Amino acid sequence: MTSSTPRRPGPVALAALAVWIGLLVFISLWVADQSLRWLPVQASNAAPLVDGLFSFETGVGTFVFLGVISVMGWVMLVHRAEKYDESDADPIEGNTRLEVIWTAIPFVLVMAIAWYAIQVSTELGVLGPMEHIHLRDAGEQQGGYPGDRLPAEQVEVVARQWSWEFRYPAQNVSSTELHLELDRPITFRLVSEDVLHGFFIPAFRLKQDVIPGRAIDFSLTPTRLGRYRLRDSQFSGTWFAANQADVVVETAADHAAWLKQAAAAPLQSGLSVASDEYAEHQRNPRGGWPTVVPAPPPQVNVPGSSSLPHDA
Amino acid sequence: MTSTALSPEPPATWRRYFGFSTDAKVIGIQYIVVAFFFFLVGGLLAMIIRGELITPASDLVDRTVYNGLYTMHGTIMLFLFIFPVLNGLNNLLIPTMIGAPDMAFPRLNTAAFWLVPVFGILLIASFFVPSGPATSGWWSYPPVSLQNPLGQLINGEFLWVLAVALSGVSSIMGAVNFVTTILRMRAPGMGFFRMPVFCWTALAAQSLQLIGLPALTGGAVMLLLDLSVGTSFYRPEGGGDPVLYQHFFWFYSHPAVYVIILPVFGIFSELFPVYSRKPLFGYVYVCLASFIIVGLGLIVWVHHMFPSGVTQWMRNLFMVTTMLIAVPTGVKVFAWLGTLWRGKIRLTTPMLFCLGGLFNFVFAGITGVMLATVPIDIHVSNTYFVVGHFHYVIYGAAVMGIFAAIYHWFPKFTGRMPYEGLGKLHFLLTFVGANLNFLPMHPLGLMGMPRRVSSYDPEFAFWNVLASLGAFLLGVSIIPFLLNMISSWARGPRAPHNPWSAIGLEWLLPSPPAEDNFGEHVPTVISRPYGYGSGEPLVEHQAEIERALTLQEANR
Numbered sequence: 114m115t116s117s118t119p120r121r122p123g124p125v126a127l128a129a130l131a132v133w134i135g136l137l138v139f140i141s142l143w144v145a146d147q148s149l150r151w152l153p154v155q156a157s158n159a160a161p162l163v164d165g166l167f168s169f170e171t172g173v174g175t176f177v178f179l180g181v182i183s184v185m186g187w188v189m190l191v192h193r194a195e196k197y198d199e200s201d202a203d204p205i206e207g208n209t210r211l212e213v214i215w216t217a218i219p220f221v222l223v224m225a226i227a228w229y230a231i232q233v234s235t236e237l238g239v240l241g242p243m244e245h246i247h248l249r250d251a252g253e254q255q256g257g258y259p260g261d262r263l264p265a266e267q268v269e270v271v272a273r274q275w276s277w278e279f280r281y282p283a284q285n286v287s288s289t290e291l292h293l294e295l296d297r298p299i300t301f302r303l304v305s306e307d308v309l310h311g312f313f314i315p316a317f318r319l320k321q322d323v324i325p326g327r328a329i330d331f332s333l334t335p336t337r338l339g340r341y342r343l344r345d346s347q348f349s350g351t352w353f354a355a356n357q358a359d360v361v362v363e364t365a366a367d368h369a370a371w372l373k374q375a376a377a378a379p380l381q382s383g384l385s386v387a388s389d390e391y392a393e394h395q396r397n398p399r400g401g402w403p404t405v406v407p408a409p410p411p412q413v414n415v416p417g418s419s420s421l422p423h424d425a
Numbered sequence: 426m427t428s429t430a431l432s433p434e435p436p437a438t439w440r441r442y443f444g445f446s447t448d449a450k451v452i453g454i455q456y457i458v459v460a461f462f463f464f465l466v467g468g469l470l471a472m473i474i475r476g477e478l479i480t481p482a483s484d485l486v487d488r489t490v491y492n493g494l495y496t497m498h499g500t501i502m503l504f505l506f507i508f509p510v511l512n513g514l515n516n517l518l519i520p521t522m523i524g525a526p527d528m529a530f531p532r533l534n535t536a537a538f539w540l541v542p543v544f545g546i547l548l549i550a551s552f553f554v555p556s557g558p559a560t561s562g563w564w565s566y567p568p569v570s571l572q573n574p575l576g577q578l579i580n581g582e583f584l585w586v587l588a589v590a591l592s593g594v595s596s597i598m599g600a601v602n603f604v605t606t607i608l609r610m611r612a613p614g615m616g617f618f619r620m621p622v623f624c625w626t627a628l629a630a631q632s633l634q635l636i637g638l639p640a641l642t643g644g645a646v647m648l649l650l651d652l653s654v655g656t657s658f659y660r661p662e663g664g665g666d667p668v669l670y671q672h673f674f675w676f677y678s679h680p681a682v683y684v685i686i687l688p689v690f691g692i693f694s695e696l697f698p699v700y701s702r703k704p705l706f707g708y709v710y711v712c713l714a715s716f717i718i719v720g721l722g723l724i725v726w727v728h729h730m731f732p733s734g735v736t737q738w739m740r741n742l743f744m745v746t747t748m749l750i751a752v753p754t755g756v757k758v759f760a761w762l763g764t765l766w767r768g769k770i771r772l773t774t775p776m777l778f779c780l781g782g783l784f785n786f787v788f789a790g791i792t793g794v795m796l797a798t799v800p801i802d803i804h805v806s807n808t809y810f811v812v813g814h815f816h817y818v819i820y821g822a823a824v825m826g827i828f829a830a831i832y833h834w835f836p837k838f839t840g841r842m843p844y845e846g847l848g849k850l851h852f853l854l855t856f857v858g859a860n861l862n863f864l865p866m867h868p869l870g871l872m873g874m875p876r877r878v879s880s881y882d883p884e885f886a887f888w889n890v891l892a893s894l895g896a897f898l899l900g901v902s903i904i905p906f907l908l909n910m911i912s913s914w915a916r917g918p919r920a921p922h923n924p925w926s927a928i929g930l931e932w933l934l935p936s937p938p939a940e941d942n943f944g945e946h947v948p949t950v951i952s953r954p955y956g957y958g959s960g961e962p963l964v965e966h967q968a969e970i971e972r973a974l975t976l977q978e979a980n981r
Contacts, residue, residue: 151868151871151872152871152872153871153872153873162800163800163801163803163804166798166800166801167795167801167804167871170791170794170795170801171795174791174792174794177787177791178787178788178791181758181762181783181787182784182787184762184765184766185762185765185780185783185784188701188766188767188768188770189770189772189780192701192765192766192767192768192769193769193770193771193772194702194769194770194771195769198769199926200702200769201702201703201769201957201958202702202703202767202768202769202957202958203703203767203958204703204704204956204957204958204959205704205706205766206704206706206707206708207704207706207707207708207709207760207763208706208707208763211707211759211763212707212710212756215755215756216752216755216756218755219751219755220749220752222751223748223749223751223752223794224745224748226748226794226798227741227744227745227748227798230744230798230799230800230801231741231744231799233800234740234741234799234800237800307568308567308568308569308572309566309568309667311732311807313807313873313875315804315872315873316873318800318803318804319803319804320732320803320804320806320807321732321734322733322734324661324667324668324733324734325568325661325662325667326661326662326666326667327661327734329734342873342882344873344875345875346732346806346808346875347566347732347807348561348562348564348566348569348807348877349569350492350560350561350569350572351488351489351492351560352488353492353875353877353878353879354488354875354877354878354879354880354881355483355488355880357882399487400487400490401486401487401488401489401490401557402487402489402490402493402556402558402560402581403489403556403557403574403575404488404489404574405572405574406574423882425873
């Protein structure tokens with residue numbers, strides 16, 4: 114009752130299969146192209162590289178996904194048991210040649226992806242931060258660098274529960290809004306006063322945890338004018354969600370003007386949504402569990418705002 | 426021979442499910458019922474989370490409450506739902522599938538189970554201590570997890586660490602038992618390559634528990650000491666290293682994902698042959714792939730830490746090992762497709778859950794390869810992309826596989842048939858709900874929405890509304906399931922010993938089986954599992970055993 118001779122696919126079936134695969138390739142290419150729109154604007158030199166890799170993997174992934182789904186759909190349509198058919202199908206136990214093929218194809222595929230990803234990583238020039246990490250010395254531990262000790266071209270980023278403070282040592286400016294010069298590589302020194310935080314600017318496609326007890330050097334190059342969001346990406350407690358700041362990328366002239374203006378501005382309380390909400394909470398308690406009290410807002414020259422429209 | 430088959434049904438007193446029992450079949454059902462109680466608790470928390478996130482502002486609950494809810498949602502779902510429910514399936518299936526009368530260490534089994542309600546109550550109790558529950562996520566990364574605003578000894582985080590440590594003890598007890606049972610108590614003739622794939626995957630998963638859990642437990646003990654007695658293993662101000670904890674945590678908690686998904690692969694491998702009426706394609710490769718996944722699964726944990734400050738060579742190394750896991754996993758997916766191919770597909774409720782689970786799993790696998798890719802991971806790690814990915818794995822694939830298993834083996838262990846109509850409704854709501862809930866999380870993550878936030882920028886509102894609607898649909902989807910389970914167990918049609926015409930030792934037992942399963946008369950296995958269409962019997966004297974069972978059913 115079971116015939117063991119395998120059916121050879123006819124020319125029509127093979128042609129239909131080829132058309133179907135062609136269609137899947139076409140769809141995959143289209144989805145790979147579309148996938149670039151799912152990401153925020155590209156505002157750093159890292160972004161096009163990351164996006165290219167993402168688009169490539171989206172294309173490959175779409176093809177694999179649709180291929181598997183096609184088989185599932187086909188068997189559900191064509192290989193359904195007839196009503197009242199209680200019999201078994203042909204007992205095909207396996208096929209070693211197929212096993213070898215479908216072990217080799219994913220292997221080659223993922224190794225190709227890994228190779229491409231290593232190329233991109235290298236090109237990104239985001240050197241492993243470990244090579245840039247040093248334990249903070251006693252002076253640093255006590256809250257930041259004196260203006261003359263941090264390399265002048267660096268920006269110190271101090272993460273706290275819950276605010277971001279940016280210090281420009283050369284100009285002796287501090288701010289809770291990050292200003293960067295277009296197309297100029299910048300190195301940050303990331304430090305945390307309390308717990309882990311994550312330095313994440315989606316438009317730049319870059320992210321680095323900020324680790325208490327370490328100072329991490331982190332470099333990037335902004336490539337697009339605009340206003341972007343910096344978000345805390347490593348859970349840091351009660352006001353984690355509100356621990357955001359704006360990043361302004363501006364021309365060299367604008368940046369110099371901003372620094373000059375900022376240096377002249379008097380110190381005032383910086384942006385800290387957490388402090389504001391906590392104060393409100395003290396006036397009108399609305400339940401909830403005990404919380405760590407927010408650090409006082411840093412005293413800065415430029416507080417910035419949390420409600421301006423941003424590009425990403 | 427026939428005396429076993431004719432042995433009377435165990436006394437069907439429901440009270441035995443509420444006491445200390447050493448019968449693996451009772452313990453299995455206890456595990457599953459307790460797990461689903463906590464599933465409802467964890468699900469309720471998820472509903473509140475999605476209620477908060479349906480609008481950008483933090484306006485439904487206080488931020489401290491939100492942080493407690495998401496922490497407890499993750500902790501409950503992992504330690505009190507998914508591990509216990511899988512251990513329940515292990516208890517039901519391992520002894521019956523290999524022809525053992527019970528687990529190797531029945532009293533250890535009882536102790537392992539009864540720890541679950543104990544640490545469950547400890548964890549739930551943390552809602553009622555003055556500090557509130559733990560609020561630092563199920564990772565509980567220091568230093569934030571060590572901040573103890575009230576300074577009390579008994580606080581939410583303390584209870585959390587205690588519960589997780591006890592969960593580890595319970596899981597280790599379970600793992601010792603499952604591994605020993607599989608290695609030592611198989612029926613005569615059942616060599617390793619005649620063992621059902623579910624047992625292979627259970628063996629693989631439980632080996633991972635034995636290797637990995639000590640790291641988590643040790644890490645948790647140090648966290649407890651830092652929290653309660655002021656040591657500085659992880660406190661930077663005392664010279665400790667907060668990143669060290671992440672290594673301890675992920676050395677176990679990444680393999681934990683395989684502890685969850687491997688038995689679900691086992692379920693797929695059991696059910697696809699039954700409902701395609703074909704042998705499992707490439708049985709030996711599927712068995713071996715599980716252990717390749719174990720080996721690779723132990724050397725990928727740093728992929729959770731790409732942005733934490735690890736060197737470039739480490740990033741690249743762990744990217745490559747992570748991607749290699751796609752190869753044995755692919756072998757399994759292709760084996761299932763090969764099983765379906767030219768089969769005689771029956772779209773029963775368990776089969777629909779398997780197909781839906783496979784659909785979701787393939788999607789999750791693709792986003793998983795993206796997450797392994799260092800430059801992409803740097804952008805999307807700790808965003809909703811990750812949340813979407815692992816909910817596709819855990820809910821989309823694992824929970825759907827578990828539902829498939831429950832519908833498939835329900836008749837065997839309760840003696841009653843579940844209702845197909847309610848089951849299919851349950852499938853439809855689950856499949857649509859899960860995709861509507863978890864798919865929108867991917868664009869959110871790509872756009873840069875961090876996970877664990879209690880408020881977000883307005884540009885994320887659209888996808889969050891969709892995700893919340895999907896979550897509420899998932900909430901509704903559980904109703905037909907509970908209705909089905911309760912009503913069919915109470916008054917469903919009596920189940921024959923083998924309602925799905927499946928091949929396996931468990932289907933040669935009456936439904937429900939006697940307390941000692943085959944007792945003295947364990948059949949001798951003479952062929953590989955999944956002999957659909959081959960006409961070969963699985964065991965000696967199979968025809969007589971089946972005839973006796975049928976006769977017994979006709980007379981009841």
